[in-house]
Each structure stands twice: as C-alpha cells, then as structure tokens.
Amino acid sequence: MVDHSHPFVPTLPFVPTLRDVARHAEVSLATADRVVNRRPGVRASTIERVEEAVRVLGFERHAGAAALARRESFRAVALLPRGTNPFIARLADELHLAARLQGLRRLDLSILRTDSFEPTRLAEAIRSAAGQAQGIIAIGLDDPLVTAAIDAVAETGIPVVSLVSDVPASRRRHYVGIDNRAAGRVAASLVGRFAGRGATRAFVLLGSHALRDHLDRLDGFRDALGRRFPALEIAAIVEGHDDAARTETAMREVLSGIGMPDAVYSAGAGASGLVAALRERGGSPVVVAHELTDETHPLLVSGAIDALIVQDPGHEARSAVRVLMAALTGGAISEDQERIRIEILLPDNLPK
Amino acid sequence: MVDHSHPFVPTLPFVPTLRDVARHAEVSLATADRVVNRRPGVRASTIERVEEAVRVLGFERHAGAAALARRESFRAVALLPRGTNPFIARLADELHLAARLQGLRRLDLSILRTDSFEPTRLAEAIRSAAGQAQGIIAIGLDDPLVTAAIDAVAETGIPVVSLVSDVPASRRRHYVGIDNRAAGRVAASLVGRFAGRGATRAFVLLGSHALRDHLDRLDGFRDALGRRFPALEIAAIVEGHDDAARTETAMREVLSGIGMPDAVYSAGAGASGLVAALRERGGSPVVVAHELTDETHPLLVSGAIDALIVQDPGHEARSAVRVLMAALTGGAISEDQERIRIEILLPDNLPK
DNA sequence: CTGTTAGCGCTTTCAA
DNA sequence: TTGAAAGCGCTAACAG
Numbered sequence: 118m119v120d121h122s123h124p125f126v127p128t129l130p131f132v133p134t135l136r137d138v139a140r141h142a143e144v145s146l147a148t149a150d151r152v153v154n155r156r157p158g159v160r161a162s163t164i165e166r167v168e169e170a171v172r173v174l175g176f177e178r179h180a181g182a183a184a185l186a187r188r189e190s191f192r193a194v195a196l197l198p199r200g201t202n203p204f205i206a207r208l209a210d211e212l213h214l215a216a217r218l219q220g221l222r223r224l225d226l227s228i229l230r231t232d233s234f235e236p237t238r239l240a241e242a243i244r245s246a247a248g249q250a251q252g253i254i255a256i257g258l259d260d261p262l263v264t265a266a267i268d269a270v271a272e273t274g275i276p277v278v279s280l281v282s283d284v285p286a287s288r289r290r291h292y293v294g295i296d297n298r299a300a301g302r303v304a305a306s307l308v309g310r311f312a313g314r315g316a317t318r319a320f321v322l323l324g325s326h327a328l329r330d331h332l333d334r335l336d337g338f339r340d341a342l343g344r345r346f347p348a349l350e351i352a353a354i355v356e357g358h359d360d361a362a363r364t365e366t367a368m369r370e371v372l373s374g375i376g377m378p379d380a381v382y383s384a385g386a387g388a389s390g391l392v393a394a395l396r397e398r399g400g401s402p403v404v405v406a407h408e409l410t411d412e413t414h415p416l417l418v419s420g421a422i423d424a425l426i427v428q429d430p431g432h433e434a435r436s437a438v439r440v441l442m443a444a445l446t447g448g449a450i451s452e453d454q455e456r457i458r459i460e461i462l463l464p465d466n467l468p469k
Numbered sequence: 470m471v472d473h474s475h476p477f478v479p480t481l482p483f484v485p486t487l488r489d490v491a492r493h494a495e496v497s498l499a500t501a502d503r504v505v506n507r508r509p510g511v512r513a514s515t516i517e518r519v520e521e522a523v524r525v526l527g528f529e530r531h532a533g534a535a536a537l538a539r540r541e542s543f544r545a546v547a548l549l550p551r552g553t554n555p556f557i558a559r560l561a562d563e564l565h566l567a568a569r570l571q572g573l574r575r576l577d578l579s580i581l582r583t584d585s586f587e588p589t590r591l592a593e594a595i596r597s598a599a600g601q602a603q604g605i606i607a608i609g610l611d612d613p614l615v616t617a618a619i620d621a622v623a624e625t626g627i628p629v630v631s632l633v634s635d636v637p638a639s640r641r642r643h644y645v646g647i648d649n650r651a652a653g654r655v656a657a658s659l660v661g662r663f664a665g666r667g668a669t670r671a672f673v674l675l676g677s678h679a680l681r682d683h684l685d686r687l688d689g690f691r692d693a694l695g696r697r698f699p700a701l702e703i704a705a706i707v708e709g710h711d712d713a714a715r716t717e718t719a720m721r722e723v724l725s726g727i728g729m730p731d732a733v734y735s736a737g738a739g740a741s742g743l744v745a746a747l748r749e750r751g752g753s754p755v756v757v758a759h760e761l762t763d764e765t766h767p768l769l770v771s772g773a774i775d776a777l778i779v780q781d782p783g784h785e786a787r788s789a790v791r792v793l794m795a796a797l798t799g800g801a802i803s804e805d806q807e808r809i810r811i812e813i814l815l816p817d818n819l820p821k
Numbered sequence: 822c823t824g825t826t827a828g829c830g831c832t833t834t835c836a837a
Numbered sequence: 838t839t840g841a842a843a844g845c846g847c848t849a850a851c852a853g
Contacts, residue, residue, distance in 0.1 A: 431805065531845090
C-alpha cells in the first residue's frame with residue numbers, strides 16, 4: 118500500500134502530498150484542495166472519498182508550500198509609547214526582527230511611537246493606523262477612548278493585538294503579555310520572604326495610575342501581601358512616570374515625608390531613580406523591580422535590587438507577530454506557546 | 470525605481486525576488502542564485518554586480534520557497550532515558566510536536582528510550598542510531614564511553630545535539646538546556662533567603678552522581694552557599710535515582726541517621742518521595758526542587774515545596790529541533806533565541 | 822563561467 | 838461540481 122516514489126532512498130518514509138491524496142481519491146488536485154481547505158462546491162460523496170484518502174495516507178498539508186502559493190502579504194502597524202523606557206526600545210527592535218523572520222508569509226510592519234499616558238493620542242493613532250494597515254499591534258492604555266477606538270477598528274475587520282498592557286474591555290483580538298496580577302503577587306512573595314519577619318512597611322512605585330498593567334501589579338501585590346504577609350503594609354504609592362529623574366524626585370519627597378520603608382516594589386520603570394533616592398538617605402530596603410534592561414542590570418548585580426520580575430521581549434514580539442498573522446490568515450495558534458511567562462531573575466540566573 | 474508589479478494593490482510595498490535581483494544585475498536566475506548562496510563558479514566582477522543589486526533592492530531570500538525547492542527531508546533519532554520521570558515524558562511529547570511543526574523542511578524524528586544511568590547502553594544506542602539517522606538528539610551522560618560514541622558518530626558527519634544534560638568533553642554540535650551550575654546557585658539563593666538567619670543544615674538530593682546536570686547543580690549550589698550563606702552547610706548528599714519510591718527510602722534512612730535539616734535542595738526528580746519522608750517525621754524545612762510536573766505541581770500549591778526551578782520542555786524541544794535542522798542544512802541559528810532560561814516558580818506564578 | 826529548464830507542494834484562475 | 842494549467846520564489850540538474 119505504500120508508494121515508494123523514491124525507490125533509491127529506502128529509509129526515507131513516504132510523505133504523502135496533496136497529489137497523492139488526489140490520485141488515491143481519483144479526483145483532480147483542485148478538488149482535493151477544495152476538500153482539504155473546506156472550500157464549497159464539492160459533492161458530499163466526493164468529500165467523503167477525499168477525506169478517506171487523507172486518513173489512509175496520513176496526509177498533512179505542507180504549510181510552507183501553501184503559504185508560497187497563496188502569495189499573500191500583509192501590512193501592519195505597531196504602536197508603542199514614546200519616551201526613554203529601555204524595555205520599550207528593546208521591544209521595538211524585537212518586533213522588527215520578528216516581522217522579518219516571519220518566514221512563511223510576508224509581513225510589512227511599521228513601528229510608530231505615540232505619546233503614552235495620553236488616551237486621546239493613542240486612540241487617534243489607532244484610528245489612523247487602521248487606514249494604512251490590515252492589522253494593528255499596540256501597547257494599550259485602559260481608557261474608554263482607547264477602547265472605543267479599538268472597537269471601531271475591530272468593527273472594520275482589522276484585528277488589534279494588545280501587547281504588554283491590555284485593554285480588557287475592548288474587542289482586541291488577543292492580549293500578548295504577562296498576567297500582571299500574578300506578577301504583583303510574585304513581587305509580594307519575594308518582598309515578604311526576603312524582608313523577613315520584622316518588616317512592616319512597603320512602598321509601591323508606579324509609572325502611572327492610567328496604566329492597566331501597573332495597576333494590576335499593584336492589585337496583585339496588595340492582595341498577596343494582605344493574605345500572606347499581613348504584617349507588611351503598603352505605606353505609600355508613588356508615581357514616577359516610568360522615568361528615572363521624575364522617580365527620584367518623587368521618592369525623595371516621600372522619603373523625607375514618612376521615612377525609609379522595609380521594602381520597595383517598583384512596578385514600573387525608572388528604578389535607577391529609586392535607588393539613587395534610597396542611597397541618598399542611606400537606606401537599603403529590599404527592592405523588587407521589573408524588566409532586565411541596561412538600567413536595571415547593574416543594579417541587580419550590585420545588590421541594589423534584590424530581584425527582578427521580567428518578561429521576555431523577544432518572546433513577546435514573536436508571539437504578537439504570530440498571533441496577528443493567525444488573525445490575518447485565519448490560522449490557528451497554540452495557546453500554550455503564546456503564553457508569556459513571568460520570570461524571576463536573581464543575580465544567579467542573569468542571562469549571559 | 471520602484472517596480473510595482475501589482476499596480477492594483479498600491480499600498481503594498483515592493484518585495485524583491487531573486488528574479489528581480491537577476492534582472493537588475495543583468496544575469497540569469499541561476500547565477501544570481503549562485504551568488505546569493507555563495508556557491509562557487511562565478512566571476513568576481515559578476516559577484517560584485519549581483520551583490521550590488523541585492524543591496525540596492527534590499528533583497529532577502531524567502532526561506533519557505535528555498536526549503537520547498539530544496540526538497541530535502543531528514544531522518545533523526547532522539548534518545549531519551551527510560552523510566553518514570555514525568556519531565557522526560559513531557560519532553561518526548563514536545564519533541565514529537567516540534568518535529569511535526571517544523572514547517573519549512575521535513576523532519577522524520579523517531580524517539581527511542583534507553584536505559585539511563587547506563588553509559589554502555591547509551592553509547593550503544595548512539596552508535597546504532599547513527600546507522601538509521603542523519604542526526605541525533607540525546608539526553609547525555611557524562612562518561613568516557615558516551616563521549617567516545619558521540620565523537621565517533623560526529624566523525625561520520627552526523628551531528629549530535631545534547632539535550633538537558635550535556636556531554637561537555639564530546640564533539641556534540643550543540644548543547645540545548647539550562648546552565649545547571651547557575652540553577653544550583655539560584656537554588657542556594659532561594660534556600661538561603663527563604664530559610665533565614667537561623668538555618669545551618671541543608672541536604673541535597675541527586676538522581677545520580679553520573680548525571681552531569683545534577684552534578685553541575687550541586688557544584689553551583691555548594692559554591693553559592695559557601696560564598697553567600699556560609700552558615701548553611703551541606704549536611705548530606707542523597708541519591709534517589711529520579712524515582713519517588715527510591716528517594717523516599719533513601720531520605721528516610723538519612724533522616725533517621727542525622728535528623729531533620731533546615732532546607733533541602735532536590736536537584737533531580739522524585740520530589741514526592743522526599744516530601745513523604747519529611748512528612749513522616751513531621752518536619753517542614755524549606756524545599757526547593759526542579760521541574761513543573763504532575764508530581765511537583767500539587768506540592769508547590771500545598772506549600773510542601775517552596776520554590777521550583779524549571780526549564781520549559783516545549784522551548785527545549787523546539788530549540789533542539791531547530792538546532793539540529795540548522796546543523797543538517799548548514800543554516801544559521803540565533804544564539805539568543807536558543808538560550809534556555811532558568812525559571813523560578815512560586816505558587817504565585819504557576820502557569821494556567 | 823553562465824544560462825535554460827523543470828520542478829518542490831500547494832492555490833488559483835478559467836473553462837468545461 | 839469538477840478539472841487543466843499556470844505560477845508562488847527558489848534550487849538543481851544539464852547544457853553550452
């Protein structure tokens with residue numbers, strides 16, 4: 118029953134092609150293709166025969182060849198916040214790379230930087246991106262204006278993938294990023310266990326109250342602290358706008374106002390400003406921060422930061438691109454591969 | 470200068486094909502192909518012209534089409550240890566999947582289980598696999614016999630990729646897995662910080678002294694403990710053969726011999742046996758173990774295990790397949806994407 | 822040293 | 838409802 122079309126390569130297994138399926142079912146290539154791709158216009162009895170052949174031969178369609186023949190090509194836009202945040206810069210690079218290496222289908226991805234913390238601007242950017250693209254990737258802002266823009270665009274059939282910071286109420290096709298509440302809980306566990314029994318006061322540092330991801334982290338942190346380390350309470354919540362200089366100023370103020378805490382959870386960017394302010398007053402509380410960047414790396418090595426909670430920007434970018442392509446081509450994604458993990462970095466498991 | 474071969478799709482960018490390059494350089498498709506793939510037999514001045522065209526047009530070869538035209542197909546064997554270790558079972562599944570989804574080229578991967586802890590058997594399996602395969606993936610055993618077998622096979626031109634446990638002295642093409650010394654150091658940090666100041670005695674649980682990965686973990690653990698938590702010393706090293714029942718027996722013996730420790734680092738599998746033995750004697754030291762499986766999951770949730778150090782079997786399998794394919798086809802790999810991370814799991818960041 | 826030609830496995834007109 | 842044929846972008850003989 119096995120058709121050795123290459124009799125001179127005895128050990129290679131027979132891999133059936135669509136042509137083999139067609140032959141076996143005694144139909145043309147075109148008909149076999151119609152059945153395999155569930156296209157209409159085939160008699161039920163013929164479908165039956167072809168499907169039988171697929172089963173018997175164990176046919177699996179060659180994704181690469183299909184992509185080539187389809188000769189599709191897509192245009193998409195990625196919207197990232199402007200600013201000094203090094204994690205965002207890294208993400209932009211990785212998105213570029215991921216789009217180029219897309220392999221099977223062609224993706225032309227333009228990356229646009231918009232004003233973060235500014236719902237109006239982001240909403241506007243989303244609407245305008247929809248004019249020039251078939252798909253959108255965006256770092257979200259949880260705001261009614263943004264939600265409305267995403268919904269309007271989605272209505273048009275243009276898939277929107279939220280990245281890193283979700284817009285949960287919107288009709289975004291998919292959120293690619295970590296579970297930020299869980300990240301906050303992890304931070305609480307680390308802070309609680311590292312700080313030890315005597316600790317009573319923790320500070321939380323946020324980029325902004327407008328960022329869904331930071332708020333979620335705060336929620337998770339508060340929740341886990343309350344349940345597992347009730348002696349530790351959140352003595353202050355500080356806004357640093359993801360910027361080192363502004364963070365330093367804000368921290369200075371709080372420190373001189375209510376004194377040194379036992380622990381600090383920096384849920385946004387700008388950790389070097391935090392560390393500078395702490396050093397200035399000679400304190401060394403337990404510090405847990407987010408993301409591995411040129412800013413945080415030396416601080417972890419030196420011990421100024423005790424642990425880092427990170428998400429892999431390379432993985433996130435590849436995942437966003439895969440998910441968007443799947444939406445664009447009607448393909449499937451494997452939830453498991455697209456789940457972004459929360460990683461914990463100690464000086465001992467720093468990459469490289 | 471832009472050639473709109475599809476004048477009706479105005480917004481799509483022009484993506485040059487090899488044909489465009491050939492036209493631009495005024496050579497045939499075949500010659501352009503030779504230059505782009507660095508094949509010999511082209512005059513220097515022609516190479517120059519083609520490379521110029523590649524630069525000007527921004528040509529990038531379409532990997533999918535190339536793979537299709539090459540019509541290559543490979544046969545490979547993966548050698549995994551027999552036994553009850555659930556992590557290995559998971560890895561086998563993921564390898565299957567990764568081979569099927571390889572997409573661009575075809576890979577026929579057979580998975581063979583051999584006797585672990587048995588250098589003779591593994592060496593023999595490697596030699597015999599070389600007879601029926603063009604490439605080999607194997608979970609290593611750091612032993613002269615295995616090294617010799619790998620070297621002999623590599624000599625034949627058959628690439629061997631070591632997975633999870635390396636055979637560093639051999640001519641394996643690549644090692645896919647975590648840095649196990651770093652994992653040991655991470656374990657030491659967690660154990661040291663979680664156990665607190667009063668702690669003095671730690672036990673280490675190994676699958677076997679023959680496993681390079683377990684030994685490396687022990688090394689890293691010992692090293693970091695010595696440097697950062699000198700008060701904590703390794704009071705016992707126990708062998709459990711990666712099996713719950715044997716681990717329980719061994720632990721029982723040690724516990725009745727020298728009593729309860731402040732912390733246990735389980736560097737191999739079989740953690741449920743460890744927990745059972747500890748419970749039996751009413752102790753609850755800090756426990757750090759490896760891998761997220763059906764065995765360890767409930768233990769982490771219940772608090773019997775404090776932290777898990779894990780490697781992602783899905784990522785490892787995909788990486789091993791990619792690396793092997795690259796070796797087989799002479800392709801390139803991106804070191805960065807292939808680095809396997811050490812992840813730390815607390816109850817708070819359990820996936821799902 | 823260079824060009825021509827026939828595919829790879831699949832999708833897509835267009836015609837029957 | 839079905840089939841024939843052209844072609845996606847690239848590679849691999851085989852000629853010249």
